[in-house]
Amino acid sequence: MKSKLNLNFAIVEKARQSAREIASSTHKFIEKHTSVTIERTCARLLGVDGVDADGVPLPNILVENIRSNNGLSLGLSAYLGNAIIQTGKTAQEIAEAVSKGELDITRLQMADMFEIKAKIDEIARQTVERIKENRHKREKYLGQYGDKQGPYIYVIVATGNIYEDITQAKAAAAQGADVIAVIRTTGQSLLDYVPFGATTEGFGGTFATQENFRLMRKALDEASEKHGRYIRLCNYCSGLCMPEIAAMGALERLDMMLNDALYGILFRDINMQRTLIDQHFSRLINGFAGVIINTGEDNYLTTADAVEEAHTVLASQLINEQFALISGIPEEQMGLGHAFEITPDLKNGFLYELAQAQMAKEIFPKAPLKYMPPTKFKTGNIFKGHVQDALFNMVTIMTGQKVHLLGMLTEAIHTPLMSDRALSIENARYIFNTMADLGEEIQFKENGIITNRANEVLNEACNMLDSIKRDGLFKTLEMGRFAGVKRPFNGGKGLDGVVEKQNGYFNPFIELMSAGGRK
Numbered sequence: 009m010k011s012k013l014n015l016n017f018a019i020v021e022k023a024r025q026s027a028r029e030i031a032s033s034t035h036k037f038i039e040k041h042t043s044v045t046i047e048r049t050c051a052r053l054l055g056v057d058g059v060d061a062d063g064v065p066l067p068n069i070l071v072e073n074i075r076s077n078n079g080l081s082l083g084l085s086a087y088l089g090n091a092i093i094q095t096g097k098t099a100q101e102i103a104e105a106v107s108k109g110e111l112d113i114t115r116l117q118m119a120d121m122f123e124i125k126a127k128i129d130e131i132a133r134q135t136v137e138r139i140k141e142n143r144h145k146r147e148k149y150l151g152q153y154g155d156k157q158g159p160y161i162y163v164i165v166a167t168g169n170i171y172e173d174i175t176q177a178k179a180a181a182a183q184g185a186d187v188i189a190v191i192r193t194t195g196q197s198l199l200d201y202v203p204f205g206a207t208t209e210g211f212g213g214t215f216a217t218q219e220n221f222r223l224m225r226k227a228l229d230e231a232s233e234k235h236g237r238y239i240r241l242c243n244y245c246s247g248l249c250m251p252e253i254a255a256m257g258a259l260e261r262l263d264m265m266l267n268d269a270l271y272g273i274l275f276r277d278i279n280m281q282r283t284l285i286d287q288h289f290s291r292l293i294n295g296f297a298g299v300i301i302n303t304g305e306d307n308y309l310t311t312a313d314a315v316e317e318a319h320t321v322l323a324s325q326l327i328n329e330q331f332a333l334i335s336g337i338p339e340e341q342m343g344l345g346h347a348f349e350i351t352p353d354l355k356n357g358f359l360y361e362l363a364q365a366q367m368a369k370e371i372f373p374k375a376p377l378k379y380m381p382p383t384k385f386k387t388g389n390i391f392k393g394h395v396q397d398a399l400f401n402m403v404t405i406m407t408g409q410k411v412h413l414l415g416m417l418t419e420a421i422h423t424p425l426m427s428d429r430a431l432s433i434e435n436a437r438y439i440f441n442t443m444a445d446l447g448e449e450i451q452f453k454e455n456g457i458i459t460n461r462a463n464e465v466l467n468e469a470c471n472m473l474d475s476i477k478r479d480g481l482f483k484t485l486e487m488g489r490f491a492g493v494k495r496p497f498n499g500g501k502g503l504d505g506v507v508e509k510q511n512g513y514f515n516p517f518i519e520l521m522s523a524g525g526r527k
Contacts, residue, residue, distance in 0.1 A: 323472045
């Protein structure tokens with residue numbers, strides 16, 4: 009891509025190299041550790057599901073049995089494989105026996121590790137084949153209907169009731185939506201377990217459960233077949249159960265997942281060690297499943313000024329890119345995030361928004377960038393809100409953004425009605441059509457406001473990344489250099505779920521879902 013902004017790509021490469029070194033040095037720490045969430049994810053991928061009589065998920069019970077006996081550093085897969093050999097039971101039957109107090113899998117005589125690995129590998133490969141089949145089914149749909157050219161119109165459903173969400177999702181698909189995101193209920197990211205079954209009560213969203221994923225996927229497949237285009241499904245792979253939700257999404261063929269390396273640390277006060285360890289395994293799964301990850305840099309601009317802190321968005325995008333590459337996610341699956349959040353009172357603010365979006369597209373040309381609508385400065389004036397959304401829609405089509413989270417004219421008033429959504433979709437479709445090729449027709453003035461702004465942001469991001477490389481990512485997060493939020497290395501939620509691996513640690517999915525395993 010030829011740069012319309014006359015970006016200095018030597019500085020881009022310097023910034024990217026700094027991000028590469030930041031991610032690489034942090035990954036050395038990640039590789040030495042596992043977490044209760046990662047081990048619960050392995051349990052789920054090996055066939056453990058359901059809850060006990062008190063509603064406690066069986067993966068939690070199984071992992072707690074091992075952790076309470078100081079065995080988690082070897083990995084759940086080693087103990088579960090041994091228990092399968094020693095008892096002749098399935099993984100599910102073993103979990104049920106543990107939940108009833110009939111079995112302690114850490115007290116069984118250990119078989120030869122080669123035999124244990126062979127037994128677990130046999131089960132793990134069946135799960136991997138199921139995920140591959142889901143990926144092939146998505147590709148078959150896209151082959152049948154074709155993939156949409158231009159931006160994906162991404163809309164939200166958030167009723168708290170999965171069945172009402174399905175009604176709203178089908179209506180949105182009929183109105184022209186391309187992606188349905190089911191917002192999670194408030195606070196689920198802080199639960200250190202995944203709820204079970206279909207749910208009908210949630211606040212500000214609907215619980216992310218595997219059954220809810222299955223129900224919505226089925227409904228959107230029906231909508232896809234009715235309308236002759238593939239409707240993508242998105243949910244939230246973040247918080248204390250990040251890898252577990254990635255696994256559930258892979259098993260039920262979700263297409264997108266909110267999956268950021270730093271979001272949980274900054275905005276949910278989840279311990280930085282736990283988050284960075286968990287994000288790697290969650291992304292390994294998402295990459296293998298063909299899921300587009302959406303990162304959360306837009307959140308920086310709701311807490312900090314979008315003009316002064318624009319460089320932090322680019323710096324975080326570059327860090328997220330490098331962590332994703334380490335986990336095997338190709339650029340084509342990186343929905344790196346940013347947002348249209350500059351105050352409307354700023355003279356030439358639209359030019360700054362255009363500069364930021366064009367810069368992101370030029371620096372990440374293969375990525376399906378996720379562009380978020382104005383929210384911070386919506387006032388309740390629905391007519392002004394509709395104009396703000398129209399300007400946002402214009403930037404998207406002019407700069408080639410791909411995942412376009414639809415702006416709502418009633419953003420500051422209430423959860424959007426279906427009629428509000430219909431008007432917003434109509435607005436976006438009109439602008440995307442009438443300005444379809446405008447971006448190809450325009451050039452930016454040399455040394456003008458747009459080009460100078462983009463290069464200023466790039467230079468600031470490069471300097472910031474150089475500083476992070478020097479101080480280390482952990483220290484940077486302690487200093488509060490992202491979104492003005494300071495987090496302690498040993499503080500936040502979930503640190504007690506982090507475990508250092510011992511020699512012989514075993515997780516079959518790391519190899520099976522890595523680049524080598526994919527071949």
